[in-house]
Amino acid sequence: MKNLIIIPAYNEQDNIKATILTLNKHNNYDILVVNDGSTDLTSAIVKQLPVELINLPFNLGIGGAMQTGYKFASYNDYDIAVQFDGDGQHNASCIENIVSDIKNNSADLVIGSRFLDKEGFQSTLLRRMGIKYFSKLINLLTRQKVSDPTSGFRACNRKVIDLFADIYPIDFPEPESVVYLVRNGLRVREIPVIMNERLGGKSSIRNIKTVFYMIKVSLALLIDISRKKDKHGVAL
Amino acid sequence: MINGMNIKLYYFLISLVLIFLVIVINLVRIRKLELKYALLWLFTGIALFLIVIEPAIMVYLSKLVGIEVPSNAIFIIAIFFLLLISIALTIALSSNSKRVKLLAQEVAILKNKCEAKNIRDLEEKEID
Numbered sequence: 512m513k514n515l516i517i518i519p520a521y522n523e524q525d526n527i528k529a530t531i532l533t534l535n536k537h538n539n540y541d542i543l544v545v546n547d548g549s550t551d552l553t554s555a556i557v558k559q560l561p562v563e564l565i566n567l568p569f570n571l572g573i574g575g576a577m578q579t580g581y582k583f584a585s586y587n588d589y590d591i592a593v594q595f596d597g598d599g600q601h602n603a604s605c606i607e608n609i610v611s612d613i614k615n616n617s618a619d620l621v622i623g624s625r626f627l628d629k630e631g632f633q634s635t636l637l638r639r640m641g642i643k644y645f646s647k648l649i650n651l652l653t654r655q656k657v658s659d660p661t662s663g664f665r666a667c668n669r670k671v672i673d674l675f676a677d678i679y680p681i682d683f684p685e686p687e688s689v690v691y692l693v694r695n696g697l698r699v700r701e702i703p704v705i706m707n708e709r710l711g712g713k714s715s716i717r718n719i720k721t722v723f724y725m726i727k728v729s730l731a732l733l734i735d736i737s738r739k740k741d742k743h744g745v746a747l
Numbered sequence: 748m749i750n751g752m753n754i755k756l757y758y759f760l761i762s763l764v765l766i767f768l769v770i771v772i773n774l775v776r777i778r779k780l781e782l783k784y785a786l787l788w789l790f791t792g793i794a795l796f797l798i799v800i801e802p803a804i805m806v807y808l809s810k811l812v813g814i815e816v817p818s819n820a821i822f823i824i825a826i827f828f829l830l831l832i833s834i835a836l837t838i839a840l841s842s843n844s845k846r847v848k849l850l851a852q853e854v855a856i857l858k859n860k861c862e863a864k865n866i867r868d869l870e871e872k873e874i875d
Binding site: 568569678681682727730731734737738 | 772775776778781782783786789846849850853
């Protein structure tokens with residue numbers, strides 16, 4: 512089995528090296544860093560490490576960067592792709608847990624949730640409320656239970672890799688991709704993980720834009736659920 | 748609805764706005780339009796809808812800026828709004844053409860590298 516860890520990185524010069532070194536300590540998966548047009552030393556630092564590096568010529572945003580990773584995984588015939596943040600939020604020791612449900616084929620996408628066991632960093636109250644809202648909305652739309660729909664710690668199998676290589680939401684892709692997969696009949700499952708507070712850098716979701724973000728993602732979810740499969744059963 | 752407004756006109760305007768909203772949402776559904784760009788049109792549609800069902804909003808706005816006839820205020824606001832949108836579109840277009848230029852340069856340089864490598868490989872074969 513070929514496994515790939517995809518790390519989207521935008522200006523992560525302070526954390527990326529430590530993240531990759533701990534990943535290497537925990538398993539021998541291939542690692543791909545997608546440098547999303549960073550303006551700092553991210554690219555130069557990653558170049559010196561034994562990992563694959565894709566430098567995007569300009570900033571595409573998290574959706575475009577992750578899709579680049581899925582395209583790479585698809586072209587290079589990887590069986591499993593793990594999405595892992597470059598900022599030290601995620602725990603490398605949890606990867607095996609996330610991947611095991613993919614390996615024994617009991618799920619197509621596994622999301623690492625920080626709220627299932629309520630261990631580790633639980634994020635701020637305001638953000639938790641926002642996440643709870645998306646969780647409720649997704650449950651309402653798809654009957655799928657997801658406690659941490661914005662989690663960027665996830666693993667998927669070949670089928671999902673190929674789907675994501677083709678269609679992946681652009682701006683805030685995590686919640687929308689869950690609805691997209693469930694709508695197309697794929698199995699999404701959550702397992703508990705422990706997350707850390709970010710070591711540095713800024714979350715891609717800033718406080719001022721939060722309300723706008725909530726409206727936009729809600730609309731995106733509503734519109735996505737109204738999409739149907741086309742005649743040939745291909746995901747749309 | 749405002750007193751004395753023609754009921755036919757009222758329903759006609761409401762249907763127009765609703766059709767506009769349905770078209771925008773459907774364009775997003777079939778992935779012809781990014782939600783990011785559709786948001787502007789959705790909010791515009793919602794604003795138009797509010798003005799149609801409550802024209803007093805326009806009367807209030809025109810009084811606020813000192814315009815006697817509300818219809819003149821509509822024209823001013825609409826023209827100004829369209830002007831803003833055109834500027835926003837030109838900005839988006841500029842950033843796109845910059846990106847296309849960058850992509851073309853990157854591809855051309857990559858192609859040059861690949862061709863140089865092919866020639867090197869061929870020469871090595873001949874030497875063997």
